[in-house]
Amino acid sequence: MNEIEISIVVPCYRSEATLEQLAALVLADPFLSKRHFELILVVDGSPDNTGKVAQAIAETDPRVRAFQLSRNFGQHNALVAGISQAHGSIIVTMDDDLQHKPSEIEKLVGPLLADEVSVVYGIPLQEEHGYVRSLFSRMVKRLIALGGFPNATKISAFRGFKASTLPEIGEVNDPNVQLDVLLGWATDSIASVHVEMDHRSAGKSNYSYAALFHYAMNLITGYSSKPLRFVTALGFVSTGVALVLAVVLVAEYALTTNSPTGFTSTVCIIAFFAGAQMLSLGLLGEYLARMHDRNSGKPTFRIKG
16 A cells, blocks of 8 residues: 555535535645545534535545544544544645635645645635635734734644644644644744635635634633733733822822812723723633643544444
């Protein structure tokens, strides 16, 4: 049996309308056809017929393997599941909605085959979504970058990397796992290339604005201590503001005959400190939630037997 060179991992969720076309494009791609590759379809507890479609594709071509998770674990969990089952020395991940073009895989794999870098991200030449959604996505990436991941603005779900970069990925035990963080921890040999992307041909994105924000919070509080340091700095700033205000109010009381009334300023001060306290408690709660999830023994993924 020829050794697999490239493993293409696709997390699948509500993609019964696009999966057959995606598989056909991958299997017929001229670049991939010249190499030994496999297509791994990981059905992430999809409630529609995605699982049946994936299994049918796998039965018609030996280069395709399909796995079904026991429930919906999340995109990155499904990616970890697929990567742990991959045989290739190079891993490529892509979405199931036909926005990532199989013909662009060569651009990701080229620098890896040339041993120039360990990780390559495909950055779209044009925005993948509408203006508002793309603007929000960029804001989320900026937030992630401020949280301690400077390469966040150049990451995408269309990525390729050497399997040797994450040799023990199957042993990851984190229900809130983030593949890009694992890659960032493993190596700084990371590059990006511009790729062409298509518009979604069916369905809608499973990443709503709320899901994107949750993803950012999960990434930042799950893998970075910078928010805790921000809370500490906020505490010092709040204390400093309180001391300055106290000095001003005492001085005003001592130098004037009338004590200050200042209802508006009082309300603003209370609101400021209350907001700072709630923000601090919220961030601490996020960290405690991540610790609880990791210590409760929740699996990263579970493949149906």
